Amino acid sequence: xxxxxxxxxxxxxxxxxxxxxxxxxxxxxxxxxxxxxxxxxxxxxxxxxxxxxxxxxxxxxxxxxxxxxxxxxxxxxxxxxxxxxxxxxxxxxxxxxxxxxxxxxxxxxxxxxxxxxxxxxxxxxxxxxxxxxxxxxxxxxxxxxxxxxxxxxxxxxxxxxxxxxxxxxxxxxxxxxxxxxxxxxxxxxxxxxxxxxxxxxxxxxxxxxxxxxxxxxxxxxxxxxxxxxxxxxxxxxxxxxxxxxxxxxxxxxxxxxxxxxxxxxxxxxxxxxxxxxxxxxxxxxxxxxxxxxxxxxxxxxxxxxxxxxxxxxxxxxxxxxxxxxxxxxxxxxxxxxx
Amino acid sequence: xxxxxxxxxxxxxxxxxxxxxxxxxxxxxxxxxxxxxxxxxxxxxxxxxxxxxxxxxxxxxxxxxxxxxxxxxxxxxxxxxxxxxxxxxxxxxxxxxxxxxxxxxxxxxxxxxxxxxxxxxxxxxxxxxxxxxxxxxxxxxxxxxxxxxxxxxxxxxxxxxxxxxxxxxxxxxxxxxxxxxxxxxxxxxxxxxxxxxxxxxxxxxxxxxxxxxxxxxxxxxxxxxxxxxxxxxxxxxxxxxxxxxxxxxxxxxxxxxxxxxxxxxxxxxxxxxxxxxxxxxxxxxxxxxxxxxxxxxxxxxxxxxxxxxxxxxxxxxxxxxxxxxxxxxxxxxxxxxxxxxxxxxxxxxxxxxxxxxxxxxxxxxxxxxxxxxxxxxxxxxxxxxxxxxxxxxxxxxxxxxxxxx
Numbered sequence: 001x002x003x004x005x006x007x008x009x010x011x012x013x014x015x016x017x018x019x020x021x022x023x024x025x026x027x028x029x030x031x032x033x034x035x036x037x038x039x040x041x042x043x044x045x046x047x048x049x050x051x052x053x054x055x056x057x058x059x060x061x062x063x064x065x066x067x068x069x070x071x072x073x074x075x076x077x078x079x080x081x082x083x084x085x086x087x088x089x090x091x092x093x094x095x096x097x098x099x100x101x102x103x104x105x106x107x108x109x110x111x112x113x114x115x116x117x118x119x120x121x122x123x124x125x126x127x128x129x130x131x132x133x134x135x136x137x138x139x140x141x142x143x144x145x146x147x148x149x150x151x152x153x154x155x156x157x158x159x160x161x162x163x164x165x166x167x168x169x170x171x172x173x174x175x176x177x178x179x180x181x182x183x184x185x186x187x188x189x190x191x192x193x194x195x196x197x198x199x200x201x202x203x204x205x206x207x208x209x210x211x212x213x214x215x216x217x218x219x220x221x222x223x224x225x226x227x228x229x230x231x232x233x234x235x236x237x238x239x240x241x242x243x244x245x246x247x248x249x250x251x252x253x254x255x256x257x258x259x260x261x262x263x264x265x266x267x268x269x270x271x272x273x274x275x276x277x278x279x280x281x282x283x284x285x286x287x288x289x290x291x292x293x294x295x296x297x298x299x300x301x302x303x304x305x306x307x308x309x310x311x312x313x314x315x316x317x318x319x320x321x322x323x324x325x326x327x328x329x330x331x332x333x334x335x336x337x338x
Numbered sequence: 339x340x341x342x343x344x345x346x347x348x349x350x351x352x353x354x355x356x357x358x359x360x361x362x363x364x365x366x367x368x369x370x371x372x373x374x375x376x377x378x379x380x381x382x383x384x385x386x387x388x389x390x391x392x393x394x395x396x397x398x399x400x401x402x403x404x405x406x407x408x409x410x411x412x413x414x415x416x417x418x419x420x421x422x423x424x425x426x427x428x429x430x431x432x433x434x435x436x437x438x439x440x441x442x443x444x445x446x447x448x449x450x451x452x453x454x455x456x457x458x459x460x461x462x463x464x465x466x467x468x469x470x471x472x473x474x475x476x477x478x479x480x481x482x483x484x485x486x487x488x489x490x491x492x493x494x495x496x497x498x499x500x501x502x503x504x505x506x507x508x509x510x511x512x513x514x515x516x517x518x519x520x521x522x523x524x525x526x527x528x529x530x531x532x533x534x535x536x537x538x539x540x541x542x543x544x545x546x547x548x549x550x551x552x553x554x555x556x557x558x559x560x561x562x563x564x565x566x567x568x569x570x571x572x573x574x575x576x577x578x579x580x581x582x583x584x585x586x587x588x589x590x591x592x593x594x595x596x597x598x599x600x601x602x603x604x605x606x607x608x609x610x611x612x613x614x615x616x617x618x619x620x621x622x623x624x625x626x627x628x629x630x631x632x633x634x635x636x637x638x639x640x641x642x643x644x645x646x647x648x649x650x651x652x653x654x655x656x657x658x659x660x661x662x663x664x665x666x667x668x669x670x671x672x673x674x675x676x677x678x679x680x681x682x683x684x685x686x687x688x689x690x691x692x693x694x695x696x697x698x699x700x701x702x703x704x705x706x707x708x709x710x711x712x713x714x715x716x717x718x719x720x721x722x723x724x725x726x727x728x729x730x731x732x733x734x735x736x737x738x739x740x741x742x743x
Contacts, residue, residue, distance in 0.1 A: 084704050091392055091707075112707035113393040133497070133599075143598040145519060150687075150696070151704030156406045159418035170519075170600065171408045173690040173701075187495030188518050188609070190599045230393050 024235035036062035037095035040080040044201040044316040057309040058099040073298040084151035099226040103153040113230040117240035122322035124218035126196035138217035142167040147189035157220040204315040247334040249301035256300040274337045400706040429697030437680040443619035448626025473624035486613035486689040493518040520608040522594035531588035610691035622679040633668035673731040
């Protein structure tokens with residue numbers, strides 16, 4: 001009797017522990033909602049607006065996935081995660097996808113067992129400093145006190161940058177961008193360092209953005225992109241090709257304004273395949289045939305999302321730079337929809 | 339009388355396991371034990387399977403790989419080339435620093451507040467009451483953040499000290515700089531001959547201890563009192579001072595100076611350290627104060643009256659009669675307050691203090707993805723530390739409790 005209880009427990013344990021690796025797509029459909037790990041608040045990339053609606057460049061990516069899978073851009077629950085907590089949250093299944101200014105690195109991809117599904121923003125680490133300090137180069141920062149978000153690649157780059165230039169610094173570890181902003185403005189640190197896009201977004205929310213300069217040195221490569229857990233390739237494909245659809249649509253001239261019209265067939269075969277007029281790309285992903293039409297009409301193409309959230313006409317005012325299409329001299333280059 | 343009862347060998351039936359009181363408790367214990375073990379096994383198995391499903395193994399090898407990040411407060415040598423294990427050690431020492439300084443301060447705050455709350459002076463006792471209630475009833479984390487916010491927002495930045503007409507000035511004869519990055523105080527520099535001075539100081543401490551013993555023995559034997567306080571002070575202060583001058587001032591002070599972005603030199607007590615230690619000490623001190631008050635009130639009024647009738651002064655009554663007895667009541671709950679303070683120090687990350695929770699349990703876990711291993715090590719560290727603290731205090735408790743002969 002005792003042994004049967006024992007083996008019964010073992011069997012039950014084996015069954016319960018198998019649940020976690022179930023198919024993410026089915027889970028999201030059953031739930032009727034996408035759980036998207038997002039920033040705790042970085043203007044332009046991911047932050048709730050005055051009415052509590054999440055807005056931003058990364059947020060639009062989450063909405064695009066929600067439209068592709070569930071057909072509804074509002075069927076997303078945004079779960080704010082600090083830099084230190086984000087990977088645990090994704091690994092444990094607390095979120096389905098993490099779109100949170102996260103740098104694609106070897107160890108995160110291989111050792112942490114995540115799958116980066118592409119790059120939605122090519123970034124690099126920079127330094128912001130009050131103009132009154134009169135520092136013109138990051139090489140003049142010897143002895144400075146630097147605010148740095150813990151658990152980031154920037155933390156490691158910072159250590160590398162200062163030791164390779166034989167300079168010293170005093171790190172002030174902080175948890176969120178909001179905390180960093182407060183410490184920096186109070187003068188508790190001389191310099192704030194994070195991805196240049198993040199610096200621009202943070203500076204845009206200052207009372208007097210002109211009083212702060214972003215130093216010209218970009219000390220690292222920070223390819224930011226959405227990521228999912230290893231082991232569910234179908235889900236990884238959906239996230240990857242949703243991003244590629246946004247990028248390809250811009251290249252092919254599909255916008256939220258003309259997508260409905262183009263969905264009825266055009267002379268360009270790739271447009272027809274992408275929008276489901278021809279072929280069965282949607283079905284191969286396990287999605288509706290018109291998934292890309294829905295995505296593009298709901299959130300627009302990559303260029304529209306960029307311009308709306310962080311482009312030159314917004315307070316953040318980032319130029320396309322590396323994030324222009326390859327045809328315009330940038331790095332955005334989506335594999336073909338074929 | 340000697341009728342050896344030759345019971346027929348009673349055959350054991352399984353139903354006796356439930357109905358026979360001789361066996362029942364044993365049965366229940368065995369079943370409970372099996373259930374607990376099965377539960378633990380289930381948890382362990384679940385963990386192993388889920389780790390396997392995530393493609394993760396269980397490995398402590400990350401402790402010997404390069405950490406790659408910097409830590410601002412280091413009590414031992416550490417650079418970003420050191421290992422994660424070394425980073426954890428730096429964090430452990432930082433945790434212990436907060437715990438030790440915090441416990442000492444909390445005891446001082448608690449002892450004063452607890453004794454003064456019983457004062458006959460209305461204002462003093464009410465002030466202490468307000469202190470206790472304020473700190474006891476607001477969460478620790480809030481206090482830590484309040485102290486930190488005051489230090490960061492209200493103090494001047496180092497750049498305010500610059501220029502011909504600076505907005506801020508150093509205090510205490512230009513030796514202490516209070517900035518929003520922390521407090522810079524002069525650091526002692528040990529020159530040649532300072533070892534002799536330290537030896538002299540140690541010797542004078544020993545001298546004081548021996549003199550006090552002698553004075554006590556003499557008082558018990560003859561009743562005559564020696565001027566213990568004055569002799570002790572003389573031994574402690576005058577003697578080392580004399581040697582300090584004779585040896586040609588071997589210990590000098592390194593004053594903090596504004597250089598570049600920050601003050602350089604001296605000892606830098608970071609805001610995060612001050613905020614964490616002070617808030618924890620004040621918070622825990624409020625609980626200690628209540629323990630102290632409870633301990634003193636537990637000693638019957640008759641003891642005080644008896645001491646007074648023998649002609650003892652109120653101070654001596656407290657010192658010689660009340661406190662030695664009250665300590666037996668105060669120390670056991672004091673142990674758990676010390677444990678609380680030590681464990682609450684893991685809130686350090688809120689103000690960016692690099693304790694073991696922030697290094698091993700924060701950045702290291704984040705950079706290596708070894709959550710389970712890191713958290714297990716962290717739990718083990720706090721467990722061992724807590725057991726050591728309570729063990730040490732139990733020894734002390736045994737030494738002060740009433741010796742029943």
